[in-house]
Structure formats: C-alpha cells, structure tokens
Amino acid sequence: xxxxxxxxxxxxxxxxxxxxxxxxxxxxxxxxxxxxxxxxxxxxxxxxxxxxxxxxxxxxxxxxxxxxxxxxxxxxxxxxxxxxxxxxxxxxxxxxxxxxxxxxxxxxxxxxxxxxxxxxxxxxxxxxxxxxxxxxxxxxxxxxxxxxxxxxxxxxxxxxxxxxxx
Amino acid sequence: xxxxxxxxxxxxxxxxxxxxxxxxxxxxxxxxxxxxxxxxxxxxxxxxxxxxxxxxxxxxxxxxxxxxxxxxxxxxxxxxxxxxxxxxxxxxxxxxxxxxxxxxxxxxxxxxxxxxxxxxxxxxxxxxxxxxxxxxxxxxxxxxxxxxxxxxxxxxxxxxxxxxxxxxxxxxxxxxxxxxxxxxxxxxxxxxxxxxxxxxxxxxxxxxxxxxxxxxxxxxxxxxxxxxxxxxxxxxxxxxxxxxxxxxxxxxxxxxxxxxxxxxxxxxxxxxxxxxxxxxxxxxxxxxxxxxxxxxxxxxxxxxxxxxxxxxxxxxxxxxxxxxxxxxxxxxxxxxxxxxxxxxxxxxxxxxxxxxxxxxxxxxxxxxxxxxxxxxxxxxxxxxxxxxxxxxxxxxxxxxxxxxxxxxxxxxxxxxxxxxxxxxxxxxxxxxxxxxxxxxxxxxxxxxxxxxxxxxxxxxxxxxxxxxxxxxxxxxxxxxxxxxxxxxxxxxxxxxxxxxxxxxxxxxxxxxxxxxxxxxxxxxxxxxx
Numbered sequence: 001x002x003x004x005x006x007x008x009x010x011x012x013x014x015x016x017x018x019x020x021x022x023x024x025x026x027x028x029x030x031x032x033x034x035x036x037x038x039x040x041x042x043x044x045x046x047x048x049x050x051x052x053x054x055x056x057x058x059x060x061x062x063x064x065x066x067x068x069x070x071x072x073x074x075x076x077x078x079x080x081x082x083x084x085x086x087x088x089x090x091x092x093x094x095x096x097x098x099x100x101x102x103x104x105x106x107x108x109x110x111x112x113x114x115x116x117x118x119x120x121x122x123x124x125x126x127x128x129x130x131x132x133x134x135x136x137x138x139x140x141x142x143x144x145x146x147x148x149x150x151x152x153x154x155x156x157x158x159x160x161x162x163x164x165x166x
Numbered sequence: 167x168x169x170x171x172x173x174x175x176x177x178x179x180x181x182x183x184x185x186x187x188x189x190x191x192x193x194x195x196x197x198x199x200x201x202x203x204x205x206x207x208x209x210x211x212x213x214x215x216x217x218x219x220x221x222x223x224x225x226x227x228x229x230x231x232x233x234x235x236x237x238x239x240x241x242x243x244x245x246x247x248x249x250x251x252x253x254x255x256x257x258x259x260x261x262x263x264x265x266x267x268x269x270x271x272x273x274x275x276x277x278x279x280x281x282x283x284x285x286x287x288x289x290x291x292x293x294x295x296x297x298x299x300x301x302x303x304x305x306x307x308x309x310x311x312x313x314x315x316x317x318x319x320x321x322x323x324x325x326x327x328x329x330x331x332x333x334x335x336x337x338x339x340x341x342x343x344x345x346x347x348x349x350x351x352x353x354x355x356x357x358x359x360x361x362x363x364x365x366x367x368x369x370x371x372x373x374x375x376x377x378x379x380x381x382x383x384x385x386x387x388x389x390x391x392x393x394x395x396x397x398x399x400x401x402x403x404x405x406x407x408x409x410x411x412x413x414x415x416x417x418x419x420x421x422x423x424x425x426x427x428x429x430x431x432x433x434x435x436x437x438x439x440x441x442x443x444x445x446x447x448x449x450x451x452x453x454x455x456x457x458x459x460x461x462x463x464x465x466x467x468x469x470x471x472x473x474x475x476x477x478x479x480x481x482x483x484x485x486x487x488x489x490x491x492x493x494x495x496x497x498x499x500x501x502x503x504x505x506x507x508x509x510x511x512x513x514x515x516x517x518x519x520x521x522x523x524x525x526x527x528x529x530x531x532x533x534x535x536x537x538x539x540x541x542x543x544x545x546x547x548x549x550x551x552x553x554x555x556x557x558x559x560x561x562x563x564x565x566x567x568x569x570x571x572x573x574x575x576x577x578x579x580x581x582x583x584x585x586x587x588x589x590x591x592x593x594x595x596x597x598x599x600x601x602x603x604x605x606x607x608x609x610x611x612x613x614x615x616x617x618x619x620x621x622x623x624x625x626x627x628x629x630x631x632x633x634x635x636x637x638x639x640x641x642x643x644x645x646x647x648x649x650x651x652x653x654x655x656x657x658x659x660x661x662x663x664x665x666x667x668x669x670x671x672x673x674x675x676x677x678x679x680x681x682x683x684x685x686x687x688x689x690x691x692x693x694x695x
Contacts, residue, residue: 023335026598030338037345040360044352052623054352054359057616061345068338075334085597091390092593095383095565099586102569103579115566122562125390129558137559145570154221155574 020081027073034066094125110160111149115142170296177525181533186229189222190530193230194537197237202244202549203560208440209603210385211238212500213377214564217571224508225523229530231504232484235497236288236531239440239480240538243280243473244549248273257476259448263461263468275410276469277546279418281539282410283474287426288535291481294430295488295528299517302489306514309490309663311621316667318615321492323671324435325607327678336604339595343608344615346371353617366580373503375572375581376609379588380595380602382568386561387593410466418470421451425471429478434486435494440479447475481531487512488524492611496603499610507575 018024037058044055098121105114119138123129150157158165180186196218200211215234219227239257246257247264260280267276309317326336349360350370361367410418428450429443451471452461461468484501486494491513493499505512510523517524542549572585592602 022598023332026335026600029594029598030342033342034345037360040362041348044357044359045355052616052620054355054357057619058345058348058359061341061348065338065341065345068334068341071334072332072338075332082599086391087593087597088387088391092387092590095387095390095561096586096590098562098565099383099569099582099589102566102573103582103586106573106579106582111570115570118569119562119566122565123558126558126561128556134559134562137563141563141566145567148218149570149574153218155217156577157570157574 018077019079020076021084022082023076023079024073025076025084027069027071027076030069030072031066032069034062034069038062038066090127091125095122098122098125108162110158110162112142112146112159113161115145169300173300173521173525174296174529176522177527177529178533180225180522180526181229181530186226186526186530187533189226189230190233190534191537191541193233194237194240194534195541197234197239198241198244198538198542198545198549199237199552200234201238201241202552203241203555206385206564207381208235208238208242209377209496209500209606210381211241212497213374213381214568214571216374216377216500216504217574219504220507220574224505224510225526227504227508228501228523228527229534231501232527232531233534235501236284236477236480236534237538239476240281240284240542241549243284243476244277244542244546245553247276247280247469248550249553257444259444259472260469260476262448263463263465266462266464267466267469270464272464274546275414275466278410278543279414279466279470280473281542282415283418283422283425283470284477285535285539286422287429287474287476287478288481288532290426291430291433291478292528292532292535294482295485295531296525298434298485299489299524299528302485303514303517306490307518311618311625312664313667315615315618315622316664316671317490318492318611318618320667320671320674321486321494322604322608322611323674325495325604327674331599331601333675333678335600339600339602339604340608343605343610344612346376346605347609347612348616353613354620364580366578366584371584371609372572372575372581373500373506373610374575375585376588377500377503377606378568378572379585380592380606382564383585383589384592384596384602386564387589388596389557390561414466418466421447421467421470422474424450425474425476426478429475430482432475433479433482433494440476440483440495443475443479444472447471477535484528484531488517488528489514491516492614493607496606499606502610 041055041058041062044058045053046055046059047053098118101121102114102118105117116138119141120134123134123138146159149155150159181190196215197211200206200214201208206214212231212235216231219230222230242257243260243264246261247268250261250265264276264280267273322340326333326340347370349367351357351361351368352359358368425443425447428447429440432443432446433440448461448468448471451465451467452458455461455465455467457465480497483494483498486492487498487501491502491511493502493512502512510516510520568585569582572581573579575581595602595605
C-alpha cells in the first residue's frame with residue numbers, strides 16, 4: 001500500500017519527542033473529527049422511550065472515535081513509526097479543481113463542454129502532460145462519454161449548453 | 167439435494183438468457199479492461215463502473231456487477247504478473263512469483279495458470295454457495311434484531327482482525343464509517359442529523375459517492391504524487407507460448423486445490439476476504455514446499471495457490487451477503503449499495519422472494535469465470551497494449567469518467583463535490599496509513615446496526631441485558647404457558663446466539679491485541695516487502 005518511509009532521520013526541534021508523527025497527527029485529526037461530530041449531534045434528542053433517540057448513536061460513536069483517536073495518538077507518541085509523508089500540491093489541487101469545475105459547469109453547459117474542460121483542467125495536475133496529445137485524448141473521451149452515457153446507457157444527461165438548445 | 171439442483175437449474179435458465187449472457191460478458195470484459203490499468207484496484211474498478219449498470223433491470227445489473235468484480239480481479243493479476251504493479255493488496259503476492267516468471271519469459275504460462283486456477287476455484291465456490299445458501303437462509307430467518315446486531319458486531323471485528331495493519335486504526339476507521347452513515351435523516355424519527363440544513367445531505371451521504379471519492383479520486387491523487395517514478399517496465403512485449411506445459415500443470419494442480427480450499431473458508435468469514443486468502447495461500451505453499459527458496463524466483467505454485475485462493479474467497483464472500491444480508495468486505499459493501507439503488511435489500515428475504523435474482527447471479531458467476539478463461543487468454547495481447555497507456559492521459563480520463571458517473575446517480579452536482587471532498591479525505595487517510603476499506607464497511611453496516619439495536623432495545627423494554635439473561639434463565643419463564651417440556655434444544659440454543667456472538671467478538675479482539683498473536687498475524691502479511 002503506502003510506502004512506509006521508516007523513522008525519519010531529520011525530526012527536528014519542538015516535536016522531536018513524537019516517535020511516530022504519522023500516527024500521532026492522524027489520531028489527533030480523528031479526535032477533532034469526533035469532537036466536531038459530537039458538537040453537530042448535540043442538539044438531537046437522546047434516549048427516547050425504551051430505545052435510542054436520534055442523537056444517541058451519533059454521540060455514542062463520536063465518543064468512541066474520540067477515545068480511539070486518542071489511543072492512536074498516544075501510541076504514536078510512545079512507539080516508533082513512520083514520519084509524516086510528503087503531500088503533493090499540484091495533483092490534489094488540479095484534480096479537485098477539475099471535479100469542482102465539473103460540478104459547476106454540468107448543469108448550464110452540458111456534458112460535451114464540461115467533460116472536455118474538466119479533462120484539460122485535470123490534465124494540468126501532472127507535469128508530464130503534453131498539450132496536443134491531451135487535447136486529442138480529451139476530445140476522444142468526450143465523444144466516447146457522450147455516446148456511452150446518454151445513448152448506450154440511456155441516462156438523462158444534457159449534451160449541449162443550455163443557451164444553445166433554447 | 168433435489169432443492170439445490172432445481173435452484174441451480176433456475177439460476178442457469180436465468181443466466182443463460184441471451185441478454186444476461188451478454189451482460190455477463192460485457193461486465194467481465196469491462197472489468198478486466200479497467201482492472202488491467204495499473205494503480206486501479208478492484209474496489210475502485212467496481213465503484214467506477216457502478217453507474218453503467220443503473221439503467222439495467224436488477225438481475226442484469228447484478229450479473230454485470232459480479233462480472234465486473236471478477237473481471238477486475240483477473241485484470242489485477244494480469245497487471246501484477248506483467249508489470250509488477252499490483253493494483254491492490256490481493257494481488258501483491260501474485261506479483262512476487264508471477265513477475266519473476268515473466269522476467270524469465272514465462273509470462274504466458276503464469277497468466278494461463280492464474281486463469282485456470284481462478285476458474286477451478288470459481289467452480290468449487292459456485293457449488294459451495296449453492297450448498298450453503300439454503301440452510302444459511304433458514305438460519306437467518308430465525309434471527310431477531312438482537313442476533314443480527316451481534317452478528318454485525320462479529321463481522322466488523324472479523325474485518326479488523328483479518329485486515330493487515332494496526333487493530334486500533336482499523337477499529338477507528340470502522341467507527342468513522344459508522345459515524346458517516348448517521349448523516350442524514352434518522353430512520354425512526356426523521357430528525358435531521360449532522361446535515362447542517364444542507365438539503366443534499368438530508369438523504370444521507372450517497373454510498374457510491376463516498377466509495378468513488380475514497381477509492382477512485384483518492385487513488386488518482388495518490389498516484390500523481392509518485393509521478394514518473396512509477397516506471398512501468400513491461401518485461402515481455404509479446405506474450406508467447408500461453409499454454410502451460412504438462413509439468414506446470416502437474417506442479418500447480420495441488421496448489422490450486424489447496425488454495426481453493428483455503429480461499430473458500432476465508433472468504434466466508436467476514437473481513438479480509440480475498441486479500442488475506444491470497445497471502446495465507448502463499449505462506450502455506452511456501453511452508454509445505456520442499457524447496458521454499460524457489461519462491462519469489464518464479465515458482466509456478468506461488469502463482470497458482472494465491473490466485474485460486476483469491477478467486478475462491480472473492481466468490482464465497484457472496485454467501486454472507488446473499489443469505490444474511492451482511493457484506494463481509496468492501497466490494498460486497500459496494501454490492502449492497504448497488505442492490506439498494508435497484509430497490510433490493512439484501513438478506514434472507516431476497517433469497518426466498520426473488521430466487522431468480524440470487525440464483526441467476528450465482529449461475530452467472532460460473533459462466534463468467536468460464537468466459538474469462540476462454541476470452542482472456544487470447545486477449546492478453548490487447549491487455550498488454552493497454553498497459554502502455556501513459557498515466558498522464560489515463561488519470562484525467564478517470565477523473566472525468568468518475569465525475570459523470572457520480573453525477574448520473576442523482577443528477578446532483580453536489581454529489582460530485584462531495585465525492586471530491588471524500589477524495590481528499592481518502593488521500594489524507596492513505597498518507598496516515600489508515601485503510602479506507604473498513605470505513606466503507608462501517609458505513610454500509612451503520613444504518614443496519616443502529617436499526618437492529620434500537621429494535622432489540624425496544625423489544626427488551628430498554629434493558630439490553632435481557633439478551634444475556636435469556637441464555638441462562640430458567641427456560642420456563644421464556645414461554646408464556648410455562649410449558650418446559652415443549653422447549654426443544656433449538657429454543658435453548660436460539661436464546662444463546664447473540665451472547666455467544668458478542669462473546670466471540672470480544673475474544674477475537676483480545677486475541678488480536680495479544681502481542682504473540684499479533685506477530686503471527688503480521689507474519690502472514692510479511693511477503694509484501
């Protein structure tokens with residue numbers, strides 16, 4: 001799965017007492033998620049008659065997650081483990097942007113325009129992209145998807161921009 | 167016996183209709199096609215291709231999905247043999263000896279043995295499903311809410327124990343999944359939970375959305391990090407000499423049988439399923455071999471054993487899903503998602519009310535395996551060419567394809583954005599070595615568990631300890647008439663099911679945490695490095 005890097009040599013300064021930053025920060029983040037979920041479900045009714053109300057199970061599981069996250073964080077403090085892995089910036093950014101662009105464009109602009117533009121935006125996520133090649137493949141994919149989804153699979157997708165149809 | 171035969175006959179009559187046969191073929195082909203692409207595992211493939219089955223009738227959709235599933239698995243082993251990039255954990259061990267064989271110019275026999283082993287395992291597993299289906303369904307019908315809840319707890323614990331990596335982290339992922347499943351309207355009161363007045367969240371998080379985000383988008387982002395570092399050294403440009411020699415067959419036959427047996431057992435158990443089966447089969451082959459050193463250098467048994475186990479487990483994991491309605495692993499969880507979209511709630515009722523659906527799917531599995539065997543060997547050349555498609559062109563295509571797929575589920579742009587958010591969450595999880603598969607399992611089981619627990623509490627009038635006392639109480643108190651003589655052994659046993667299941671889960675988790683067992687468990691997975 002992920003390439004574990006082993007204990008990093010360059011743990012520096014303030015946080016050097018943390019033996020496995022990957023686990024420690026992972027656990028902390030889970031605790032934060034749990035706390036947020038607990039807060040979000042705090043206004044719901046608890047026990048209702050003989051059985052759980054809507055709020056019981058969410059609060060129960062957030063509390064459980066909070067303690068599990070704490071356990072993971074403590075384990076991360078005490079036992080050796082891998083250091084934090086490096087996060088990419090370009091890939092996640094452009095892929096997310098492509099997804100976001102797709103969501104915004106699909107309603108007004110239709111499948112053809114949206115699919116091609118999202119393809120090109122996503123393609124920016126890699127530094128190996130060659131533009132001419134990407135444009136050709138993008139066009140082919142757009143054609144393929146516009147045939148597959150609305151026609152072969154019969155899904156109700158609008159192909160062309162709204163202002164062209166009207 | 168009569169019943170089983172008539173069930174299978176019904177199944178084959180459904181599966182062999184031209185339309186379903188065609189869907190099975192298309193599913194297996196498309197599954198292989200996507201599964202072959204390096205870096206896309208089985209779960210991601212099934213999640214990606216889920217939308218293309220929406221327009222079909224339920225039987226056809228399930229047959230096609232099952233085809234996609236084992237096609238993807240077969241495609242995954244092709245990738246690991248030819249380019250040494252296992253698409254998912256299950257085919258990691260196949261890469262060890264399979265790739266070594268390919269380096270020696272014996273990619274053909276390796277691929278052929280993988281296919282033959284898978285086919286044999288598929289045949290055995292199909293019979294097993296047919297044999298166990300009816301009795302387990304009867305058992306399941308006797309289950310009340312308390313029993314169901316306990317069974318699900320046991321299933322989740324099994325998933326933790328049989329998965330690799332930290333027990334604590336796996337449990338945390340399951341709980342996170344359970345928590346995510348609570349988003350949306352409460353089943354009983356209709357109260358909006360953690361939805362923050364966002365109308366799109368009122369119905370809860372779409373299952374396909376989460377799966378595609380966690381497995382599709384997250385994988386893409388992760389693979390982009392690696393960049394050009396993942397060079398795909400295709401060892402053999404042209405795969406020649408597909409047919410294994412008589413010696414190959416003779417050597418691998420016992421390994422296939424052992425792998426099938428091991429895989430069938432591990433597949434039924436909830437949890438790791440195919441992954442642990444292939445690892446365990448490889449360890450077994452290595453242990454009983456007279457020449458353990460040849461493993462990792464192209465021993466054909468190292469391909470035959472794990473591949474058979476893999477496929478056997480993949481198919482027998484349908485048993486708990488079809489009979490009890492409980493998905494034992496993440497792919498089966500996806501199947502539940504697909505069934506729900508078609509308005510089918512998996513469980514014993516489906517087996518009784520829609521036998522043609524269940525048995526048709528079972529029969530189609532066998533047919534699909536046969537098709538894979540016949541089609542894929544001649545098509546290896548095409549798969550090899552697919553492996554050459556550069557990632558820089560593949561990943562934007564997958565992004566767009568997934569986005570269209572998610573959008574088409576509900577025609578909701580918000581779903582696409584949510585999937586993107588889950589993609590980033592999945593990326594973060596991978597970076598912190600959390601496994602997303604248990605999360606998905608928790609998310610599917612969450613609503614079921616909550617509902618059954620609530621019902622059990624209601625029946626017990628708020629005091630869940632009733633279910634523990636029921637087992638030891640004087641039996642007369644359980645019957646309104648107090649007629650002790652009328653109680654059979656079965657009545658006693660039934661009262662004890664849920665405490666026993668919970669006790670078993672507790673014992674399992676204690677065992678998994680014990681240091682000595684932990685090291686043994688890690689030993690099974692040690693081949694990865």
